[in-house]
Amino acid sequence: MGFLDIQNVTKSYGSVEVLHRVDIEVQEGEFLVLVGPSGCGKSTLLNMIAGLESITSGDISIKGRVVNGVHPSKRNIAMVFQSYALYPNMTVGQNMTFGLEMHGTPKAERDRALKDVAKLLQIENLLDRKPGQLSGGQRQRVAMGRALVRDPDVFLFDEPLSNLDAKLRVDMRTEIKKLHEKLKTTIVYVTHDQIEAMTLSTRIAVMYQGYVQQLGTPKEIYDTPANVYVATFMGSPAMNVLPAKVVMHEGVPYAQIKDAGGVEKLLKFSQANMSDWSGKEILLGIRPESITDPDGADRNSNNIVPFRNRIGVTEPAGADTFVTMELGGIDIVARMRADANVGAGQEFDFAINMDKAVAFDPKTEERIKP
């Protein structure tokens, strides 16, 4: 039994089911991120937790109490909206205490709560301003302040950083993370930005087309993606997924792939159970950072496979240099150290860390578990 329980929840608009049987258990103090592309149903799920959308079937409970049909104001939740949704006619202070006022909290107590939160977020000097007189970052803080003042059981965030410019977004991200570490509150956070999801969360639910594709810690999601969709959605640049054939060589399974010159090459699998797939086609997933120049290879890996291939394009990106090349008939990306000596069209010795490679069933696109 979690702190926030989402059990078998579905949502339909008319005859269209937009959320299918979602099951998520959130523990107290957890930071759960719902991530997925536009239209996958993240906001719908969040709004159902908030009570702003009705639940078609299933149960949502907070602290052991089923809240289906309970008014949003009686669920003891607070929400931060994408547009901040600050009341334009009220001052920052009034905005932040409106909820307490509606709940009948005495004035003295409201003022105390306001003071504490304003201090925590360093917005004490803004309390008498109207939202129209604030910058984007300040509005963001006020919106969080309004949520914090209520001291709710669960915080809900719907893409709170998407209206900020790139630099400010990174700063606020850090700030939200610090705040969570300090206050240890339970948070459900919606975003379509996979970096936000990775950095902030204690657990991630990757959603696509109304299904939760995978629920797990950032490391689980990144290293052992449940399927091709999760593998390519999380990580930037995306994981390379290429067709390969499993062949046995002296009793050990290998992935057989055509290189840029059309020559078949063999990459030894780290997973022994790949021999079950002997002679069959699979999809091989290798992250760009697992294909490196030999000196950049992971020293802790037990299975670094040297691999010679022709470089297509190089893209220096400051900290790293990305190399595009053909492998298995498609263009894949590899990540070199910034000063690796690579040039377009050149034959180059790469090192592939096969410990980190994952294999997918080409029919179901599910990961083949070791």
Added chain:
Amino acid sequence: MAVAEQDTAVRTGGITRAFIYGILLLFMFFYLMPLFVMIANSLKPLAEITGGNMMALPDTWTAEPWRQAWSSAQIGVEPTGLKPYFINSILMVVPSVAISTVLGALNGYVLTKWSFRGDKIIFGLLLFSCFIPFQIVLIPMATVLGKLGLAGSIPGLILVHVVYGIGFSTLYYRNYYAAFPTELVRAAMIDGAGFFRIFWRIMLPVSGPITVVCVIWQFTNIWNDFLFGASFGGQTQPMTVALNNLVQSSTGVKEYNVHFAGAILAALPTLLVYIVAGRYFVRGLMAGSVKG
């Protein structure tokens, strides 16, 4: 509006400018002429009008026509002046405007923020009421007022005008609130505000511009209405009907100076409303198209 300084664009020459001002002056003259004639003649003794130039300023200035028009002119059979009818109009217009505006605002709020099954149809029907010609409803309306026992009374007129006014006021507020972010309403719901409190504390405070538009529109229309007033006014006729009776009376001499004064009196409230609230009117009409 967007240009910070009082300067003209590079391509606006002196001749163009003179031309523009010329045209504007012409129009101003054209529009102010009738007003001038009315005011000038309402301040003259009758003899000066019948015996001379309508366009001239008075030789002898007198406020007598105004006094007569207000309190002693013959309206129909009674020498009461326009005063009681003016009061009738006020008693009719103020509640009508207030009620239809409040209902329009509530309708707009519900139709945009509390969508329910069939809300589009209801809005469509309300809109439809904007296009029903007055004449068509005269007889059914008379029947209804009779059944309600409101025929020939001010409450009856108020009811008629409210019913007719809701269509337009709903249209105004619905369109205004459609651009109002729904997230604000949701935030207020989570904060614990109920239906009316959200309306009162969140929506109304930002509804100033559209309220001005709505009030001006309803006020002018209801104040200027003649048909309903004549049909359902009974003993409590509004200003417009009284003015007609004053001007059209066939007995005695035509006291043009008194008629002019009466006409201005009848137009005065709407003029005042425009002057007081006019700036907001333009602002309200533009709200939504330009975000401030």
